[in-house]
Amino acid sequence: MKHRLTVVLGAIVCMAIGLPASVSAQVRIGAGVPAVTEPTQTVDLNNYADPKEYEIGALTVTGTRFLDPNSLVSLTGLKVGDKIRIPGEALGSSIRKLMESGLLDDVELFATNVTEGKVSLSFQVKDRPRLMKVNFMGIKKGEQESLKDKVKLNLGRVITPTVSKNTQIAVRKFFMDKGFLNTKVKTTVIPDSTRNNATMRVLVDKGQKVKIEKITLNGRTEVEDSKVRMKMKGTKEMRFGRVFTPSKFVPKKYEEDKQKLIGYYNKLGYRDAAVESDSVINGGGKTIKLVMNLNEGRRYYVRDISFEGNYLYTTERLREVLGVKKGDIYNTEELEKRLNGDPGQDLSSLYMDDGYLYFSAQPVERAIEGDSLDLEIRIFEGKQATINRIILNGNTKTSDHVVMRQIRTLPGQKFSKTLLIRTQRELATLGYFDPEKIGINPQPQADGTVDIEYTVEEKPSDQIELSGGWGGFIGFVGTLGLTFNNFSARNIGNANAWRPLPAGDGQRVSIRFQANGRQFQTYSVSFVEPWLGGRKPNALSFSVSSTVFRQFNQADLFSRGTRNAVAVGDYKNIAISLGLGRQLKRPDDFFSLSHSLTYQRYDLNNIPLFGNNYTNGISNNFTFNTTLSRNSIDNPQFPRSGSAFSLSGSFTPPYSLFRDKNFKPDAENRFKWVEYHKWMFDATWYQTVVGKLVLSARAHMGFLGNYNRRTEIGPFERFVLGGSGLAGQGVFALAQDIVGLRGYPDRQVYTADNNRSVQGTAIASQGGVVYNKFVSELRYPVSLNPSATIFVLGFVEGGNNWGSYKQFNPFDLKRSAGLGARIFMPAFGLIGIDYGWGFDAIPGVQRANTGQFHFTIGQQIR
Numbered sequence: 001m002k003h004r005l006t007v008v009l010g011a012i013v014c015m016a017i018g019l020p021a022s023v024s025a026q027v028r029i030g031a032g033v034p035a036v037t038e039p040t041q042t043v044d045l046n047n048y049a050d051p052k053e054y055e056i057g058a059l060t061v062t063g064t065r066f067l068d069p070n071s072l073v074s075l076t077g078l079k080v081g082d083k084i085r086i087p088g089e090a091l092g093s094s095i096r097k098l099m100e101s102g103l104l105d106d107v108e109l110f111a112t113n114v115t116e117g118k119v120s121l122s123f124q125v126k127d128r129p130r131l132m133k134v135n136f137m138g139i140k141k142g143e144q145e146s147l148k149d150k151v152k153l154n155l156g157r158v159i160t161p162t163v164s165k166n167t168q169i170a171v172r173k174f175f176m177d178k179g180f181l182n183t184k185v186k187t188t189v190i191p192d193s194t195r196n197n198a199t200m201r202v203l204v205d206k207g208q209k210v211k212i213e214k215i216t217l218n219g220r221t222e223v224e225d226s227k228v229r230m231k232m233k234g235t236k237e238m239r240f241g242r243v244f245t246p247s248k249f250v251p252k253k254y255e256e257d258k259q260k261l262i263g264y265y266n267k268l269g270y271r272d273a274a275v276e277s278d279s280v281i282n283g284g285g286k287t288i289k290l291v292m293n294l295n296e297g298r299r300y301y302v303r304d305i306s307f308e309g310n311y312l313y314t315t316e317r318l319r320e321v322l323g324v325k326k327g328d329i330y331n332t333e334e335l336e337k338r339l340n341g342d343p344g345q346d347l348s349s350l351y352m353d354d355g356y357l358y359f360s361a362q363p364v365e366r367a368i369e370g371d372s373l374d375l376e377i378r379i380f381e382g383k384q385a386t387i388n389r390i391i392l393n394g395n396t397k398t399s400d401h402v403v404m405r406q407i408r409t410l411p412g413q414k415f416s417k418t419l420l421i422r423t424q425r426e427l428a429t430l431g432y433f434d435p436e437k438i439g440i441n442p443q444p445q446a447d448g449t450v451d452i453e454y455t456v457e458e459k460p461s462d463q464i465e466l467s468g469g470w471g472g473f474i475g476f477v478g479t480l481g482l483t484f485n486n487f488s489a490r491n492i493g494n495a496n497a498w499r500p501l502p503a504g505d506g507q508r509v510s511i512r513f514q515a516n517g518r519q520f521q522t523y524s525v526s527f528v529e530p531w532l533g534g535r536k537p538n539a540l541s542f543s544v545s546s547t548v549f550r551q552f553n554q555a556d557l558f559s560r561g562t563r564n565a566v567a568v569g570d571y572k573n574i575a576i577s578l579g580l581g582r583q584l585k586r587p588d589d590f591f592s593l594s595h596s597l598t599y600q601r602y603d604l605n606n607i608p609l610f611g612n613n614y615t616n617g618i619s620n621n622f623t624f625n626t627t628l629s630r631n632s633i634d635n636p637q638f639p640r641s642g643s644a645f646s647l648s649g650s651f652t653p654p655y656s657l658f659r660d661k662n663f664k665p666d667a668e669n670r671f672k673w674v675e676y677h678k679w680m681f682d683a684t685w686y687q688t689v690v691g692k693l694v695l696s697a698r699a700h701m702g703f704l705g706n707y708n709r710r711t712e713i714g715p716f717e718r719f720v721l722g723g724s725g726l727a728g729q730g731v732f733a734l735a736q737d738i739v740g741l742r743g744y745p746d747r748q749v750y751t752a753d754n755n756r757s758v759q760g761t762a763i764a765s766q767g768g769v770v771y772n773k774f775v776s777e778l779r780y781p782v783s784l785n786p787s788a789t790i791f792v793l794g795f796v797e798g799g800n801n802w803g804s805y806k807q808f809n810p811f812d813l814k815r816s817a818g819l820g821a822r823i824f825m826p827a828f829g830l831i832g833i834d835y836g837w838g839f840d841a842i843p844g845v846q847r848a849n850t851g852q853f854h855f856t857i858g859q860q861i862r
Contacts, residue, residue: 051085057113058120066127066196067103075101076123086111086119095123102160104128128158129191129198136171138204150174159189159198167202175206179248182207182285211238211247213287219276219294223268231264232257235290249280249288258292265296269329271373272297300330303372309379313350318377321350330373335363339377343421351381355414357442357450358382385415388449394456398432398486402506405531406430409452415442420452427456428635430506432486434459434786435635459786460826461485465512465857477520481512483829489529506530518567522547532580539594541579548572551607569607569615573735575600581627590632598623600674602716602735610715610766614670621674621716621735625650637789637824638781639686640694650678656711671714678717679703680737682862689778698775700799700862702737705769718767721801722749724834724854725862736767739862741799742854743816743836748845750801751812770808773799773862789824795836815839818851832856 059080061069073079076094084090091109098107106126113120134153136144151170157163168185175183184205191198215237220228229236234253236245258275265273274295281289302324307315319325322338339361340348351359360380367374389411395403406426408419420440428435439455465481484501487509491502508528515521526543550567581594602619627648633639655673665672681701689695706713716735725740741749750768775797782790798813818836825831834854842848 048087051087053083053085053117054114054119055117056080056082056084056121057115057118060112060120060122061125062122063125064127067125072098072103072123072125078121091121098123098125102128102158102162127196128160129189129196131155131157131159131163131200132192132195132197133199135199135201136204137201139206147171147174153200159200164189164200167200171202171204175204177250177252179209179211179246179250180206181210181249181251181288208286209248210285211287212236212249213238213283213289215290215292217292217294219296222270222296222299223265228261228264231261233260238287249290254290263333267331267333269299269301269331270297271300271330271332298371300368300371300373302326302328302330302375303369304374305377306366306375307377307379309381312354312356312381318347318350318379321347322377324375335375339363344418347377349417352415352417353419355384355386355416356382357385357415357444383448385444385448385450387411387413387415387452388445388447389451391443391451391453392456393453394433395458397458397504398430398506399488399504401534402430402432402486402504403427403454403456405534405537407454415450423454425632425634427454429631429633431636432459432461432506433457435637436784436786463826463829465828477514477516479512479514481510483510484508489527518550519552520549537583539579539581541577541581541596543575543577545575546573549607549609570603570605571607571609572603573600579625588630591628591630594627594629596625598625600735602674614715617669617671619671619674619716621652623650623652633684633686637786638694638779638784638791639696640688641686643683643685645684646680646682648680650676650680650717652676654707656706656708671716674714674716675707675711676713676717677705677707679705692781694779696775696777696779696793698773698777700739700771700773700775702739702771703769713769715766718769719771719801720747720767721771721773721799722747723852724856725860737862739771739773739799739801740854740856740860741773741814741816742795742797742818742820742834743838743852744814744842744848745845745852748848749799749814749842750803751807766803768801768803770805771799771801772810772813773797774813787826790821792819792821794819795834813840814842814848820854829857830859832860 056078057080059073059076059078061072064072075097077097078084078090078094082090095107095109098104104125105128108124110122110124111119112122131153132155134148134155136147139147151167151174153163153167164187167187171185172183184207186203188201188203189198190201212235215229215232215235217225217228233245234250235257236247238247258278262273262275272295274297275292276295277293279291281291283289303326305319305322305324305326307318310318324335324338338346340346343349344353347361348359358380359382362378364376364378365373366376387409390404390407390409392400392403406423408423408426409416413419420442424438424440427433427438433456437455437457439453441453441455443451443453445451462485463481463483465479465483484503485508486503486505487507488497488502488505489507490505491497494502497503507530508526510524510526512524513522522545524543524545526541529540530537532538532540549571551569551571552565553568575598577596577598579594579596581592583589584591584593598621600621600623602621604615604617604619606615608615625648627646629644629646631642631644633642633644652675653673655675679702681699683699685697687695702719704713704717704719718736719739720736721739722741722744723746724742725738738747775795777793777795779791779793782792794817796815796817798815800809800813802808816836816838818834820832820834820836822830822832832855834856835851836854837851838849840849
């Protein structure tokens with residue numbers, strides 16, 4: 001007779017068929033359900049009234065196909081030789097431990113051999129399947145891809161009920177955050193018994209988006225209704241024409257908006273403002289109604305401010321820096337900003353810039369009477385901390401000395417909060433690191449010093465320009481440009497440093513080539529060493545360029561091609577420039593002064609490029625330029641704060657002072673020695689308006705003059721205004737400054753000199769002698785990822801270009817407005833597209849006051 005043994009262990013019962021609670025058995029160990037031989041003795045293992053102690057003679061695990069039996073045995077907490085009581089807690093605990101591991105779907109325990117004082121135990125288990133694949137059903141492919149990124153389901157993990165439940169919650173939350181409040185999710189596990197794998201099928205029923213039909217604000221009396229609703233940016237009512245701020249209801253955004261609303265009330269002085277209760281009323285599954293019960297409370301004013309714990313500075317000095325006066329509205333946000341949130345201007349900077357790293361200021365509301373409030377600022381000054389060492393992490397490409405020369409906090413100096421923030425700005429403006437991931441971590445030491453750890457993350461900084469375009473009468477022009485922004489000249493001879501080029505020393509090398517065959521070719525090479533000698537920020541720059549343009553008879557060009565056609569005229573230009581700049585310490589170290597010497601040789605051979613009668617001759621241009629600039633912009637890719645100003649003057653030798661008054665050159669020698677003085681002013685200012693929205697305001701002016709009335713202002717270095725700011729029809733800039741003005745055609749904005757014999761478009765191509773331009777932009781970032789920084793903008797701007805100073809009127813502007821977008825990619829630089837609408841007509845220029853698309857490449861200075 002064969003029997004199956006039943007073992008009852010506490011609350012865990014292993015059921016058997018047709019076996020009484022007390023059996024007599026000779027037990028044999030086997031796979032699966034153990035078989036039982038004929039009984040030889042009576043062993044009652046389920047007698048709770050008289051549990052007996054046994055020694056474990058053997059422990060085995062059966063049934064698993066993919067797990068290690070020995071590892072499972074170790075999880076039970078039991079081992080051979082242990083003495084346990086049967087029935088008892090030890091066996092129940094062993095089964096619980098196996099189930100809690102999450103690896104098993106079922107566990108049964110059998111006593112396979114019971115002798116005098118000893119018992120052999122066998123755990124029969126069933127493995128849980130592992131996740132092989134996830135299939136989302138009922139949603140679009142794009143949503144499936146987004147869900148795979150959002151719901152972290154690692155393939156190969158064991159599928160438990162918790163995993164399935166968490167998946168349902170995560171998927172539902174994903175769609176609820178998009179306004180699908182009625183989303184239903186069902187998960188099904190489809191096992192593959194041959195491999196112990198399983199596919200999880202996730203069926204999603206999104207339903208319709210739930211929109212907000214109405215928002216009721218009860219208790220609002222002191223603050224305007226429109227201002228309250230404006231602060232709830234993510235929670236809006238349904239109304240016709242709402243596009244950019246949809247009225248879908250997202251619980252997460254609603255909770256955030258409630259906090260922002262209370263913060264707005266607190267900013268206005270309503271310190272007790274609260275949303276006492278709110279209700280969400282279902283409108284049938286498609287809409288909801290929100291009812292918010294507000295308690296605005298009383299508006300408070302500051303009656304008195306006192307300080308406690310200040311020994312270094314007087315109370316009067318601290319009040320002056322804090323800037324909060326008696327009678328001011330009690331604004332907790334502004335108070336915290338003036339205590340700790342405005343580097344260089346707040347109270348903490350007063351102490352921390354003098355080394356008091358451990359400074360803290362805690363505002364305490366000391367007394368409240370009516371609508372008046374007394375504040376006490378409790379100050380802990382602490383001890384001065386000296387910088388011990390600088391720790392640098394993350395610069396895998398850039399050399400340590402390039403980073404260290406930008407750091408303003410040096411060992412041996414007193415700790416300074418302002419210099420810490422300045423260092424962060426300097427590292428960001430290098431362009432080698434992700435500005436959003438520059439980390440600063442002061443580490444106080446036991447001896448009273450502080451170590452400062454800077455963490456950076458390298459980003460691609462080299463750029464390639466590969467483009468082609470139609471260049472008007474030149475035809476198709478191809479461009480290839482390479483810029484290496486972090487070059488290392490000292491490692492040119494080191495073969496191991498060529499990966500693919502030697503890099504890491506912060507030098508910049510640019511190579512550019514443009515051509516369309518024989519008709520037009522231009523080459524340029526430049527080199528910049530920002531720290532000449534390595535000790536001071538003295539920048540050395542050198543550049544050389546060559547341009548050739550040949551003019552052909554159109555019929556000859558069409559019939560014979562550029563290779564065989566004979567040129568009827570040509571223009572050649574060679575330019576060499578050498579510059580030296582240095583950073584100034586006065587008025588502050590945001591200022592820099594640079595000087596450069598440039599020689600250009602223009603060779604014209606029967607070619608009317610300047611719009612006047614100068615078609616043959618050689619012109620020599622020796623120029624000395626000096627530029628004073630100040631730049632405090634926080635981020636070169638997407639500035640949020642700071643400004644940049646530049647004033648430059650360019651001067652040629654005054655040749656006319658050494659000539660006879662009656663000197664009259666012939667046509668070819670008319671401009672043999674180019675003579676002028678030129679002044680340029682550029683100003684840019686950035687300010688965060690609210691959140692990520694940034695205001696950019698710019699002003700640009702240029703003046704070109706002669707040294708005396710006997711000498712006319714030549715055709716060189718004039719201003720050409722209009723369009724994208726690129727060279728336009730001729731593709732290359734012919735000794736001119738190209739200035740953009742969106743909303744108008746390229747190079748076509750001008751006011752002609754009525755006294756000149758040359759009128760119309762010739763003046764536009766020849767250029768003006770004075771211009772001004774004013775721009776205002778609102779910018780909003782779409783992505784600040786360093787691999788692709790994207791922002792959109794709206795602009796209004798105005799400018800004009802005059803052919804003589806007699807016609808100059810700074811208020812006579814050609815105005816425009818429009819929208820645009822910019823994308824910055826490290827490999828290609830800044831690329832932009834704008835659509836502008838010009839408001840003012842220009843005589844002789846068609847489509848001047850219509851819509852215009854403009855494409856830009858690179859950072860446009862003007």
